[in-house]
Amino acid sequence: MSLMTDSSPWRLEWKDGLSVYIPEIDAEHREFIRLINGLNEAIIGRMDVEIVKKCMHAILDDAIRHFAHEEDLFREWGYPETDEHAIKHIQVVQALNEIMGHFERGGVEYEWIEAGLKVKEALIQHLLKEDMKYRDYYLALRARPDAA
Ligand SMILES: [Fe+2]
Ligand SMILES: [Fe+2]
Numbered sequence: 001m002s003l004m005t006d007s008s009p010w011r012l013e014w015k016d017g018l019s020v021y022i023p024e025i026d027a028e029h030r031e032f033i034r035l036i037n038g039l040n041e042a043i044i045g046r047m048d049v050e051i052v053k054k055c056m057h058a059i060l061d062d063a064i065r066h067f068a069h070e071e072d073l074f075r076e077w078g079y080p081e082t083d084e085h086a087i088k089h090i091q092v093v094q095a096l097n098e099i100m101g102h103f104e105r106g107g108v109e110y111e112w113i114e115a116g117l118k119v120k121e122a123l124i125q126h127l128l129k130e131d132m133k134y135r136d137y138y139l140a141l142r143a144r145p146d147a148a
Contacts (some may be wrong), residue, residue, distance in 0.1 A: 008140045011037055012120070018127065020135040020141075022073070029127060035059045036120050045117045052112060056103070059119060060096050067093070070134070079137055088130050095122045 019026050039055040041047075049069045067088045067089035074082040096119060 012100055014093050020131060021139060031062060032123055035062060036123065039116055039119060043112050052144060056100050056119065060100065063096060064093060074134065077138065077141055083132065088126060092122050
């Protein structure tokens with residue numbers, strides 16, 4: 001599934017197919033997309049490097065909070081892939097830290113663009129590949145006759 005819009009190859013747009021059917025989590029995923037679009041705009045608009053950094057840090061902070069929230073829900077549900085998913089979260093945070101560390105050490109223009117693309121890829125791929133797995137589990141759990 002592509003999240004790109006026709007108008008700009010950079011811009012991401014929320015689509016219903018991304019829903020995990022948990023309103024609070026959907027709201028957090030929408031916020032990711034908003035933050036990533038903000039980062040892209042900062043890069044494309046050649047905004048001050050400090051603004052680009054601020055956008056990246058906002059994404060990282062948000063990702064850490066969001067991942068912890070997901071893991072709390074997994075424990076609540078007894079989701080059997082909690083540990084595997086938590087490891088993926090650690091890997092995404094490590095990747096984001098690496099991208100930002102590299103960016104903060106130098107950062108000529110093409111590197112910004114590359115960094116922005118990598119941040120976007122890491123988060124979107126996680127959402128499309130990993131989060132969709134728990135969506136299926138959650139829906140099956142909710143459909144059980146003994147579900148609350
Ligand atoms: Fe997520
Ligand atoms: Fe996740």
